Amino acid sequence: MRRFNAYRGKIDRIVGLVLGLGMMGLTANAQAEDIETVKVVAKEFEFQPATIEMEAGETVRLKLVNNGQLSHNLHLRGISTNTETIQAGNSDTVRVTASENGTLEFYCDVPGHEQAGMTGKIVAE
Ligand SMILES: [Cu+2]
Secondary structure: OOOEEEEEHHHHHHHHHHHHOOOHHHHHHHHOOOOEEEEEEEEOOEEEOOEEEEOOOOEEEEEEEEOOOOOEOOEEOOOOOEOOOEOOOOEEEEEEEEOOOEEEEEEOOOOOOOOOOOEEEEEEO
16 A cells, blocks of 8 residues: 555646545545645755655645756656656645555656755655
């Protein structure tokens, strides 16, 4: 069973329904409007913060803000969910639900950026 589920904010409802087939708890959480937003700054070549803590069972909205010069994105490793690749000054969001304790890595998949240090992790406890 997956520890984390995530999807982009702009397509909440469609993806939420699909995931809801296998994850009854997810849909209710994800549709709530009082979800905490965690701002994640992307720049060359790091995420700030690089470690995000959340509680097991919690859903958070990650708002990726590009404060760099190049385009960046945020991909959740092992889950086919990511932000758009955004240009400097722009932002995009994804939502992440942790169904249990665990660690989920994320990275920027623009070529060379992960290798240059654009990685981070979400820790659910
Ligand atoms: Cu990048």
